[in-house]
Amino acid sequence: MKFEIIARDPTTRARAGLLHTAHGTPAFMPVGTAGSVKGMTQEDLERLGVQVLLANTYHLYLRPGHETVEAAGGLHRFMAWPHPILTDSGGFQVMSLKGLGRVTEDGVEFRSHLDGSSHFLSPERAVEIQLALGADIIMALDECVEYPSSYETTRRATQLTGRWARRAKDYYERTGIRGSGFGVRGERARDSGFGIRDSENAGSTSSVKRSQEASPRNPNPEPRIPVLFGIVQGGIDRALRRESVEQILDIGFQGYALGGLSVGEPKGETYDVTEYTAELLPWERPRYLMGVGTPSDLVECVAHGIDLFDCVMPTRNARNACVFTSEGRLAIKSARYARDEAPLDPACRCPVCRRYSRAYIRHLFQAGEMLAAVLATQHNLHFYLDTMWNIRQAVLSGDLVSLLRRVRTGSSKVSHT
Known part of the structure; x- marks a missing residue:
């Protein structure tokens, strides 16, 4: 190796x-x-x-x-x-x-x-x-x-x-x-x-x-x-x-x-x-x-x-209707998202966020559709991989401390590409 x-x-x-x-x-x-x-x-x-x-x-x-x-x-x-x-x-x-x-x-x-x-x-x-x-x-x-x-x-x-x-x-x-x-x-x-x-x-x-x-x-x-x-x-x-x-x-x-x-x-x-x-x-x-x-x-x-x-967190949480976003975790089954036409994370460029709304994904969970967990899992995995990519870029540029500071103060839940 x-x-x-x-x-x-x-x-x-x-x-x-x-x-x-x-x-x-x-x-x-x-x-x-x-x-x-x-x-x-x-x-x-x-x-x-x-x-x-x-x-x-x-x-x-x-x-x-x-x-x-x-x-x-x-x-x-x-x-x-x-x-x-x-x-x-x-x-x-x-x-x-x-x-x-x-x-x-x-x-x-x-x-x-x-x-x-x-x-x-x-x-x-x-x-x-x-x-x-x-x-x-x-x-x-x-x-x-x-x-x-x-x-x-x-x-x-x-x-x-x-x-x-x-x-x-x-x-x-x-x-x-x-x-x-x-x-x-x-x-x-x-x-x-x-x-x-x-x-x-x-x-x-x-x-x-x-x-x-x-x-x-x-x-x-x-x-x-x-x-x-x-x-x-x-x-x-x-x-x-x-x-x-x-x-x-x-x-x-x-x-x-x-x-x-x-x-x-x-x-x-x-x-x-x-x-x-x-x-x-x-x-x-x-x-x-x-x-x-x-x-x-x-x-x-x-x-x-x-x-x-x-x-297991990105996949297990997804199956339980919890998604990661740049503003924190989102419990997508909440009634507040029933008519929310925004993507899961407006800052995310994953295929799910480019196409589907919070309201639709909430509906899928409420209806017990398999697609709900599939879409949430795709988004969460993208969020994790994107987070790791951004961490890597911060290390390569010698500025991980700035990302650390934003995470510790709560101003960033990471990802952000």
Whole structure:
């Protein structure tokens, strides 16, 4: 994997970079839990400028099964998505299954939420499943504790995460995967190897350029291997965060994720722990903040040195009739919009805002029409991608502090293109 830092904001710790993978250049990752972003076709996502998706290992393992995906040629071919894919380890979903999971030194025992069948997920098994799925970036298994948790519970989970990370890395290397990342051929390479050229602006609204022969059903015959990220845990305890960083750095990964945040802690703690932890991580490696967050969160955390984000918020909120605008969130089902002919966001240039009114979209929600969630999702994803593009431009111009100031004073809810 090649990660280039091409600009650094002079006032904050923000940086603009290019993360080259076999399928493109990521920045913000919409969540495609079961291999799709709800309500969106892959063509819709490409038109919006989405360049990377997150898929959920736990859900794909249970249905349709990683063997089925592997037999189909991997996630890229199965989904007809010739761009980057990151898979999580499945640990967070297992931990969140109240009463259905049990953590041991060996791994996690759990029962399927679908049919109650018993399963076991070890660090090695999590890597094996993700390799079969064929993602570009895969994650080591970790234990994420809820907030609040006792110091002892958090300490135990942090240390277990470190031991699991070592086992995940050892298994990753034993399978024949060596080298610094993409561009290295290997027998265990599982993805479909689409020949995607890197887009210069991660998160931009321009479409990704593809090599002439590459298409969703016509992969490049030379496969590439995935890269493995380690996850830092530690809750909101600074000493445990430092201990976790030291453990994970000692093992050595191609990228580093901050886990265990945005699980109920105060927003100020999220930002403080993110800043503290990011400072401890290598400058030359990509940093991924898992599960965060609002558009304002993106600005704040980029300023703290974060490079990659995923979040269900733009899509989940859309399905619940909540849309993001440059003036704040809008509850579109409110009666006040029944005759409002304005677009969702007058400052937005997405296809939805160029064509449809608030009144019409409200009507669709009230009538239970599927199109309501589709339109709201398109708008919200555009808003997030546009926000990330504007953050990137601010970093490139060395003026992220101005955007930060507007966000913190409430004069901007970001986007604005």
